[in-house]
Amino acid sequence: MxxxxxxxxxxxxxxxxCSCSLFSAGLAGDDSNETASPLGVPVKPLEVAEHDWWVSEGGKFSYVAVLKNPNDSLACLSPCLHVRIQHYDWSKAEDYIDVPLVVEPGSTVVSAGSWGIDGRGVASVDFVLDDRGSWEEVAPxxxxxxxxxxxxxxxxxxxxxxxxxxxxxxxxxxxxxxxxxxxxxxxxxxxxxxxxxxxxxxxxxxxxxxxxxxxxxxxxxxxxxxxxxxxxxxxxxxxxx
Known part of the structure; x- marks a missing residue:
């Protein structure tokens, strides 16, 4: 839409x-990792379809992650995205969490943000969907x-x-x-x-x-x-x- x-x-x-999502289902994996819902409809897990991060000249950390729901008729309610930041010296790590209320069937939801951490020390960033979230068959x-x-x-x-x-x-x-x-x-x-x-x-x-x-x-x-x-x-x- x-x-x-x-x-x-x-x-x-x-x-x-975006629109929306009721039974627990894993949210990470490939398209072949389908789970049968109580509704009898196979569920494909949410995907992190695109992501990026950068550090501005002033040292501020920013990120974008695009979450995709590959299902045709099932919406996902309250999935949990972790933005895990690891620093070069391994002495410090952050885990920021974003929980969209819903990702409607066939749609994408964007998670984005900027934080005033010293991004110049960031070595790597992982974008991970955990196994929380529920599913429901809905109309768009x-x-x-x-x-x-x-x-x-x-x-x-x-x-x-x-x-x-x-x-x-x-x-x-x-x-x-x-x-x-x-x-x-x-x-x-x-x-x-x-x-x-x-x-x-x-x-x-x-x-x-x-x-x-x-x-x-x-x-x-x-x-x-x-x-x-x-x-x-x-x-x-x-x-x-």
Missing amino acids: KRTLTLLLGAVLAAFL FSDEMYTVQNILLNKMLFDNSLTGELVCSGNIPIEGVGAVELAVVVRDSRGKIVGEATAFVDDPPIGRPVPFEAPLHVKDSFDDESCTYEIHARPSPPNNA
Whole structure:
């Protein structure tokens, strides 16, 4: 489910939406590692379809991971992604966790973020889906559940950001929803990931535009004249939860 918009700077913006997931199933493995659900439908595990990480000039660590649900009719509820960071001297390691509320059938969900750790000492990063999560046979959400509009790239001396408005067209029938998380994937002209941004919109009213701003964290190779910006929207618990 996506909608494509054009930015003023000639870049292309895509808004991707996600939907959703009830029985426990492993979330890591290849397509042949199917598990039979209580519904009698074979389940293919979620995949980390794409990932990247980088360290900005100031030492900030950033990452992007794209999670894919290869099932046609089963949605996954509350999978758990680990972003495991190992430092060169092996004296320090971090394990950051992201738990999307849902990954709807045949869709992708983006996990992205930046942290103020000293990324210059990072030796390796692993993106691992653990065996938590549940599955449910569902109908897809409307592809107009979320839309974004009036997108602008704000260029400043040291930092850039994307601003725009989010419009929610209906209620998401999932327990725990109280916000919308926006994840921006920035790609260069060859399709490689060169940046990310995230923003939260708490409790958006139905049918009314809500402004948001997403600070960009980009690689040194970032070139705003040739980049594209994908905006992925997903239901989320309240940001202060």
